[in-house]
Amino acid sequence: KAGVTQTPRYLIKTRGQQVTLSCSPISGHRSVSWYQQTPGQGLQFLFEYFSETQRNKGNFPGRFSGRQFSNSRSEMNVSTLELGDSALYLCASNRTPQRETQYFGPGTRLLVL
Amino acid sequence: TQLLEQSPQFLSIQEGENLTVYCNSSSVFSSLQWYRQEPGEGPVLLVTVVTGGEVKKLKRLTFQFGDARKDSSLHITAAQPGDTGLYLCAGARYNQGGKLIFGQGTELSVKP
Numbered sequence: 337k338a339g340v341t342q343t344p345r346y347l348i349k350t351r352g353q354q355v356t357l358s359c360s361p362i363s364g365h366r367s368v369s370w371y372q373q374t375p376g377q378g379l380q381f382l383f384e385y386f387s388e389t390q391r392n393k394g395n396f397p398g399r400f401s402g403r404q405f406s407n408s409r410s411e412m413n414v415s416t417l418e419l420g421d422s423a424l425y426l427c428a429s430n431r432t433p434q435r436e437t438q439y440f441g442p443g444t445r446l447l448v449l
Numbered sequence: 450t451q452l453l454e455q456s457p458q459f460l461s462i463q464e465g466e467n468l469t470v471y472c473n474s475s476s477v478f479s480s481l482q483w484y485r486q487e488p489g490e491g492p493v494l495l496v497t498v499v500t501g502g503e504v505k506k507l508k509r510l511t512f513q514f515g516d517a518r519k520d521s522s523l524h525i526t527a528a529q530p531g532d533t534g535l536y537l538c539a540g541a542r543y544n545q546g547g548k549l550i551f552g553q554g555t556e557l558s559v560k561p
Contacts, residue, residue: 340491367546367547368547369547369548369549371549371551378537378551378552378553378554379492379537379539379549379551379554380551381548381549381550384545384547384548386547391547392545392547392548394548426491426492428491428547428549430546430547432546433544433545433546433547434544434546435546436479436480436482436497436499436541436546436549437480437482437494437497437546438482438494438539438546438547438549439494440484440491440492440493440494441491442489442490442491443489443490443491445489
C-alpha cells in the first residue's frame with residue numbers, strides 16, 4: 337500500500353506570494369492533518385480534515401487555510417507569505433479522527449526569500 | 450506553551466551505550482506516540498502506547514507510558530550508529546487523534 341504522498345517536495349517563493357501544497361493520504365484513510373515543522377518551534381498542528389470538513393484548527397493566522405476533497409486528498413494554502421513561513425510542511429493521515437496514530441508523508445520544504 | 454517537555458534535546462553517545470529519552474507533561478493524554486525522523490523526511494511511527502503503565506519493546510527499544518498517562522520514556526539498549534536520528538514524542542487527546550501535541554525532539558547521534 338502506498339504511503340502518504342506530498343507534492344511538491346521543494347518550493348521556493350518570495351515574500352508576499354501565495355503557495356498551495358498538496359497531500360494524498362494512504363488509500364482508505366479519510367482523516368488528514370497538516371503540521372508545520374521549524375527548528376525553533378518544532379512540529380506544530382495546523383488543521384485536521386475529515387469528510388471534507390475541518391475538525392480542528394491550530395493557532396495559526398488566517399493566512400493559513402486548507403481544504404479536503406471528496407477523494408480525501410487535501411490541500412493547504414498560505415497567502416501573503418512571510419519569511420517566517422519557511423518550514424517543512426507535513427501531512428499525516430489515518431482512517432478516522434478517532435485513530436490517534438498518524439502516518440506522515442515526506443513533507444514539502446518551503447523556503448520563502 | 451510547550452505542553453510536552455522532551456529531554457534531553459541533544460545526545461551524543463558511543464556505540465554500545467544505553468540511553469533514555471524522557472517526555473513529560475502536566476496534561477493527561479489518551480495515548481502517546483514515539484516517532485523517528487531522518488533529515489528531510491517525515492516522522493516514522495515507532496510505537497503507540499495507550500494504557501497507563503504500559504511497556505512496549507521493539508528490539509533494543511523499550512517504551513513506557515506513565516501510570517497517570519502524563520509522561521513517557523524511550524530507552525535504547527546498546528545503541529548503534531543506525532539509531533542516529535531525531536526522536537519525537539507526541540500526545541493525543543481523546544477524540545482528537547489528528548491533533549497531536551509534539552515534544553521538541555531529541556537529536557541522537559551514535560558514533561561508531
